[in-house]
Amino acid sequence: MDLNFTQEYEDFRQQVRGFLKDHKGHAPARTSRAVSGKARLAWQKILLEHGYAARTIPKEYGGYGAESDVLKSRIIAEEFAKAKTLGGITGQGINMLVPTLLELGTQEQREKYIAPTLRGEMVWCQGYSEPGAGSDLASLRTAAHIDGDDFVINGQKIWTSTAQFSDMMFCLVRTEPDAPKHQGISYLLLPMDTAGIEVRPLITMTGAAEFNEVFFTDVRVPTTNIVGKRGEGWMVANATLTHERGMLGNPDAALSRLNTIADIMLQETSSGAPLMDNAIYRDRLVTLQAEVYAMKFNGMRLTTNAKEKKSSGMAGLIVKLQGCELNHRLAALAIDVMGAYGVLYEDSPLLRDEGLWQTHYMFDLGLIIGGGSAQIQKNIISERGLGLPREPKVPKVPKGN
Amino acid sequence: MYFGLSDNQTLLQDSVRRTLERDAPLDDIRKFAQGDNTPLHTIHASLTELGLPLTLIPEAEGGLGLGVLEVALVQEMLGRYAAPSPFAATYGMAVAGLRVAQADKQAKDWLGRIASGVVIMAVGVNEQIDCREDCGVVASGDKLSGKARFLLGADLATHYLLAIKEGLAIIEKDAKGVKEIALTTIDKTRNVCALELKGATAHIIKDKGAAVAAMINSGRVLLAADTLGAADMMLEKAVAYAKEREQFNRPIGSFQAVKHMCAEMAAKLEPCRALVWYAAYAQDNSEEDSEAALMSRLAQTHLSEVGQYVARTATEVHGGMGFTDLLGLHYWFKRIGSNRLMLGAPEFVRAEAAALQNWGIKIGDKNWGKP
Numbered sequence: 203m204d205l206n207f208t209q210e211y212e213d214f215r216q217q218v219r220g221f222l223k224d225h226k227g228h229a230p231a232r233t234s235r236a237v238s239g240k241a242r243l244a245w246q247k248i249l250l251e252h253g254y255a256a257r258t259i260p261k262e263y264g265g266y267g268a269e270s271d272v273l274k275s276r277i278i279a280e281e282f283a284k285a286k287t288l289g290g291i292t293g294q295g296i297n298m299l300v301p302t303l304l305e306l307g308t309q310e311q312r313e314k315y316i317a318p319t320l321r322g323e324m325v326w327c328q329g330y331s332e333p334g335a336g337s338d339l340a341s342l343r344t345a346a347h348i349d350g351d352d353f354v355i356n357g358q359k360i361w362t363s364t365a366q367f368s369d370m371m372f373c374l375v376r377t378e379p380d381a382p383k384h385q386g387i388s389y390l391l392l393p394m395d396t397a398g399i400e401v402r403p404l405i406t407m408t409g410a411a412e413f414n415e416v417f418f419t420d421v422r423v424p425t426t427n428i429v430g431k432r433g434e435g436w437m438v439a440n441a442t443l444t445h446e447r448g449m450l451g452n453p454d455a456a457l458s459r460l461n462t463i464a465d466i467m468l469q470e471t472s473s474g475a476p477l478m479d480n481a482i483y484r485d486r487l488v489t490l491q492a493e494v495y496a497m498k499f500n501g502m503r504l505t506t507n508a509k510e511k512k513s514s515g516m517a518g519l520i521v522k523l524q525g526c527e528l529n530h531r532l533a534a535l536a537i538d539v540m541g542a543y544g545v546l547y548e549d550s551p552l553l554r555d556e557g558l559w560q561t562h563y564m565f566d567l568g569l570i571i572g573g574g575s576a577q578i579q580k581n582i583i584s585e586r587g588l589g590l591p592r593e594p595k596v597p598k599v600p601k602g603n
Numbered sequence: 604m605y606f607g608l609s610d611n612q613t614l615l616q617d618s619v620r621r622t623l624e625r626d627a628p629l630d631d632i633r634k635f636a637q638g639d640n641t642p643l644h645t646i647h648a649s650l651t652e653l654g655l656p657l658t659l660i661p662e663a664e665g666g667l668g669l670g671v672l673e674v675a676l677v678q679e680m681l682g683r684y685a686a687p688s689p690f691a692a693t694y695g696m697a698v699a700g701l702r703v704a705q706a707d708k709q710a711k712d713w714l715g716r717i718a719s720g721v722v723i724m725a726v727g728v729n730e731q732i733d734c735r736e737d738c739g740v741v742a743s744g745d746k747l748s749g750k751a752r753f754l755l756g757a758d759l760a761t762h763y764l765l766a767i768k769e770g771l772a773i774i775e776k777d778a779k780g781v782k783e784i785a786l787t788t789i790d791k792t793r794n795v796c797a798l799e800l801k802g803a804t805a806h807i808i809k810d811k812g813a814a815v816a817a818m819i820n821s822g823r824v825l826l827a828a829d830t831l832g833a834a835d836m837m838l839e840k841a842v843a844y845a846k847e848r849e850q851f852n853r854p855i856g857s858f859q860a861v862k863h864m865c866a867e868m869a870a871k872l873e874p875c876r877a878l879v880w881y882a883a884y885a886q887d888n889s890e891e892d893s894e895a896a897l898m899s900r901l902a903q904t905h906l907s908e909v910g911q912y913v914a915r916t917a918t919e920v921h922g923g924m925g926f927t928d929l930l931g932l933h934y935w936f937k938r939i940g941s942n943r944l945m946l947g948a949p950e951f952v953r954a955e956a957a958a959l960q961n962w963g964i965k966i967g968d969k970n971w972g973k974p
Contacts, residue, residue, distance in 0.1 A: 203605065203606060203607065203608070203609070203672065203880065203881075203884045203888075204604065204605045205604060205606065205884075205888075206604065207604050211604070273604055464960075464962065467962070468962070476963070478957075478962050478963040479963050480963075481954065481963070484953075484954070484957045484962055484963050485950060485953050485954070485957075487957070487962070488901075488904070488953040488954075488956045488957050488962075489904070489905075489908070489953060491901060491956070492878070492901040492902070492904055492905035492956075493874075493905065495878060495881075495898070495901055496874035496875055496877060496878040496905060497874050499606065499874070499877035499878055499880070499881045500873065500874040500876075500877040500878075502604075502606035502877065503606050503607055503876075503877045503880075505604075505606065506604070506605050506606045506607045507607070510607075516869055516873045517873050517874070517876070517877070520869065520870040520873050520874065523866075523870050524870050524871070524874060577859070577863070579866075579870075580859075580862070580863040580866035580867065580870075581859070581862070581863075581866070583866035583869055583870055584856075584862035584863065584865050584866040584869075585862075587866075587869055588842045588862075588865055588866070588869060589842070589846070590842065590845060590846065590854075590856040590857070590862045590865060591846070591853075591854050591856055591857040592857065593857055593858075593859060594853065594857060
């Protein structure tokens with residue numbers, strides 16, 4: 203154990219602080235939810251130039267070309283958070299598609315797509331889930347057949363975040379209907395303005411359209427828009443799913459939520475006494491604090507293992523399940539300590555924190571379900587982590603029998 | 604920045620694991636639980652041969668001068684094998700307190716005696732944490748009177764070390780005016796006792812509270828480490844059983860109802876490892892004393908909750924067999940249950956953690972302990 207950073211890293215931290223001091227005036231507000239927008243793109247340009255976005259992507263594709271160093275990434279994240287400054291653009295294009303193209307794309311695809319994606323000019327959505335293919339993703343039925351030099355796509359995707367303002371989609375379609383289900387899938391890239399694509403917003407329990415449904419009717423994309431070979435889409439997609447799981451369950455976000463709740467409990471009074479004087483609220487807060495720290499230290503352990511190029515095994519497998527669950531319970535405590543005020547929502551008078559906690563409480567339940575549901579996570583933990591046997595496959599039983 | 608164990612720390616823990624794998628099989632734990640002290644002596648001799656009692660003792664006093672983290676790694680293994688040992692009380696808590704009080708020559712001398720192996724201490728701090736009935740020990744000069752309960756590490760002890768208002772009090776086991784009362788607890792893998800003192804002579808090492816705090820803090824970390832090891836073992840046993848036991852022509856571990864129980868245990872338990880490491884590390888390395896105090900409390904209470912969950916769930920995975928004496932799983936179940944209530948039940952300790960952060964009422968307020 204050595205929680206100090208060496209001089210090299212302390213120097214790097216100073217460098218990040220210096221950058222923030224000089225440039226943070228150009229950063230759009232952190233609440234800015236828009237993926238693009240002029241100010242955001244201008245800020246992204248500055249971040250790319252200085253290596254605070256796309257840090258490890260090779261220069262030839264528009265990245266900064268730095269060697270991968272988890273500690274430096276961590277320092278950047280810490281300093282940006284401390285300065286309450288918006289970081290580089292995230293999203294499925296940068297987090298999932300770019301690593302996939304670097305690993306499995308053709309040279310032409312890398313040159314065409316990576317740089318504009320990093321600049322934030324090309325926004326991507328992910329077309330994986332379907333109404334009939336959720337946890338059992340490989341049973342997806344959106345089909346593509348070849349006609350001349352094109353794939354012709356028909357079917358429907360669901361849970362497509364950002365589809366309404368995306369330029370492109372990376373998606374999974376069935377190209378070999380007769381092959382076993384995992385071997386009949388291909389990974390395609392398609393412009394969202396292609397004729398035959400219809401995007402319908404999907405309103406969730408939060409009241410916002412955080413997702414969309416996307417319908418395909420005879421949508422034509424050139425056969426060169428495939429990543430990997432025909433029938434290899436499952437393998438290509440799994441390369442990106444690994445990246446997605448890494449995105450969820452950030453322990454620093456949980457710690458910051460916990461501290462905010464503590465502040466609410468210290469400042470807000472009920473019948474003249476601070477909420478913190480309520481022993482049961484306080485007990486719940488400290489219970490969660492211990493869990494937040496356990497996840498924070500677990501995260502530090504993962505960072506060290508990544509730096510040392512050691513496998514983290516179980517410590518990594520549990521992050522999505524535990525992290526999402528913890529955030530949900532933090533939001534639940536925040537709402538409970540507000541008492542009756544906890545039910546206020548939208549633009550109500552007397553609303554606290556712009557309704558943030560109510561949204562968290564509901565949206566975090568969505569995160570427990572999405573991105574590999576809690577039950578799928580438990581299958582992964584028990585099978586890959588503990589070596590328990592898989593559920594035996596059962597022959598398909600037609601409905602009604 | 605390196606968050607993890609060093610090669611030496613891993614080697615240390617592995618050597619304790621191998622030793623206890625050999626010297627603390629379930630049959631011996633059972634023998635000890637039934638009153639045969641032979642396994643206790645065997646295990647103590649093995650730990651001594653590895654030099655483990657010296658871990659936390661400063662080099663100047665003949666020890667190795669290592670930290671609470673190393674002690675916690677050893678304790679985790681003792682929990683893993685549900686092994687009887689005075690290790691946590693004497694070589695963890697007592698040494699942690701005495702090394703803080705080192706300015707007093709007496710404390711140095713006692714550390715030397717512990718290092719040489721002639722002194723083993725049972726440790727009593729219960730009344731500093733949760734004083735009930737008419738308990739408490741008062742000093743009049745060097746004479747102590749009163750009642751102390753739930754002394755840890757009563758096995759093999761030659762002396763008692765009590766936390767009192769003035770500091771640390773050390774009493775010889777056979778001193779006049781000392782009555783030891785053996786307590787029977789659910790946990791038969793370790794003994795605890797109570798004391799009734801009537802003018803018993805004590806060596807008093809004056810302390811303003813830092814030594815007692817160090818004993819309690821490190822004791823809490825060690826309880827957490829013990830529970831971590833014990834829960835880890837229960838999870839391993841549950842997984843092994845789920846792979847082997849068949850019902851409906853399938854291993855029960857292929858049913859999601861069972862495998863998800865195992866996954867939940869693993870998901871709750873794995874982050875505990877990092878929490879225990881950090882809480883132990885903080886005892887020797889944090890700039891603020893309050894960090895060591897806070898982290899020991901968070902680790903103890905969190906492991907109490909996760910330990911309780913793992914203990915019952917792992918038992919349930921074993922079905923009816925888990926409930927029997929045949930598998931001996933209950934030794935771990937009860938050890939975890941006992942760890943939960945020693946040195947403060949979770950609600951008390953969480954209230955202390957809150958008070959340390961100025962969250963709500965202060966310890967000792969008239970409403971202390973009331974909901």
